[in-house]
Amino acid sequence: MTKFRTPDIEVYCGTKLDNMSEKKYILALDQGTSSSRAILFDKDKTPVAIAQKEIQQHYPQTEWVEHNPIDLWESQLEVARHAMAKAGVKASEIAAIGITNQRETTILWDKTTGIPVYNAIVWQDGRTRTFCESLRLQAYDERIKHKTGLPVDTYFSATKIRWILHNVPKAKRLADEDKLLFGTVDTWLLWNLTGGALHLTDYSNASRTLLFNIRKHTWDGALLDLFEIPPSVLPQITDSSKLYGYTLPELFGEPIAIAGMAGDQQAALFGQRCFSPGEAKNTYGTGCFMLMNTGNSPVESNSGLLTTVAWGLDGNITYALEGSVFIAGAAIKWLRDGLKIINSAVETESLAQHVDSTEGVYFVPAFSGLGTPYWDMSAKGIITGLTQGANEKHIVRAALEALAYQTKDVLDAMTLDSLIELKELNVDGGASANNFLMQFQADILNTNVIRPQIIETTALGTALLAGLAVGFWSYEEIYETRRIDRIFVPDMQDTLRQTLYDGWKDALRRSMTPKK
Secondary structure, eight states: OEEEEOSSOEEEESOOOSOGGGOOEEEEEEEOSSEEEEEEEETTSOEEEEEEEEOOOBOSSTTOOEEOHHHHHHHHHHHHHHHHHHHTOOGGGEEEEEEEEOSSOBEEEETTTOOBSSOEEOTTOOTTHHHHHHHHHTTOHHHHHHHHSOOSOTTSHHHHHHHHHHHOHHHHHHHHTTOEEEEOHHHHHHHHHTTTOOOEEEHHHHTTSSOEETTTTEEOHHHHHHTTOOGGGSOEEEOSEEEEEEOOHHHHSSOOEEEEEEEHHHHHHHHTTOOSTTOEEEEESSSEEEEEEEETSOOOOSSSOEEEEEEEETTEEEEEEEEEESOSHHHHHHIIIIIOOOSSTTHHHHHHHTSSSOTTOEEEOOBTBBOTTTOBTTOOOEEEOOOTTOOHHHHHHHHHHHHHHHHHHHHHHHHHHHOOOOSEEEEESGGGGOHHHHHHHHHHHTSEEEEESOOOHHHHHHHHHHHHHHTSSOHHHHTSOOOEEEEEOOOOOHHHHHHHHHHHHHHHHHHSOOOO
């Protein structure tokens, strides 16, 4: 058992809580790319209160995307308190907190003061493109992929850490003095919740840094040397379901156990109860992410998929194949904030249904390049097929259809690698509430699409992990069947499906960098 001390409380990790009969809720903290959210789940796994606050992204230069780390922490604390107040729930009634988070986003801070040395560099950020290309030219790509399951790409944390160390003098000085800490958002939140007592990450988040050896289950010394990152800045790696410690008493009135952590997409896989190899889910958020459980062995991809850790439970690692679409809901946000042709995402369903088709308009939202299966960091977003007859409804519909087309790109690659033909696709995330999109998804995949009653499966997943760790739920209760809201059944002719998808592939080619 590991013991940590804060100024107010001794924290013991690795123990189970007693007095579960007095506990009624699990609090899920869901820190995403566009907002911070908190959801209280009751014993029946039903959300009883939700609080959300949009957070600002900063774009200091072309292809740079940043957050203020203090905003991430303060907004997350604010919505947690708001959700508790909304439901009239006291800290003493909460069995545990689970943390789920936007992945790869990189934060470095002074471990003495807790002050970040630079803004959080978001997973979408492309500033390290030149360095990534230099690594590929030096033939590091295959070696790194074998160790980490990931391609060399600006997407992941390692090159972001290196950039800060090379470009922020204070960061280098603190690192030399052994006073610098690195964390993805899970680690940053945990560190603040415990007043600096805990500097931990879980296996799922560690596997997204480009520094974690997925075969040896540890930080890789050779990769640390390659990226010029001192081991002293790294958090300790631990299970995704475990009693890590407790919050500072003053944050919520009294300490609350913290017992679950997982990257948002892995948490959604857990929340969808995809516990068996071959089961898969797709989350429609800022990006679009499909994960398939592959069991206790990593499956190497030949089709541009990522091999990643799904979660760590009781010292055992479960792996997944993942397809990453960088821009999904972010494209809808751009329609609102950039083009200003909608006032809210909710409008897109009715606007898309007002026209019978896009009339040949395709929207490739490659604002941050293209992810799976293309991994073209230089691709640019384009809208093709415009005529004088095109209007905002066609563009909105094309944006929604783009989410479905990108999902098909990923699923085709996943089928090729896993040799498993999916009979159904489990969906979640904000955009899964859009009936037009879900029906079009089923049509273009020619596969049933299953939407659960609780589409907040990212938050539910980390709640389940936390509840499992402290005995709030048993394994049998965790495995209970999901409650289904709706099943979308394909209803499109094969010839139309193929024609539409061929048009998408042509638009994709136009957005991509010509091969030399």
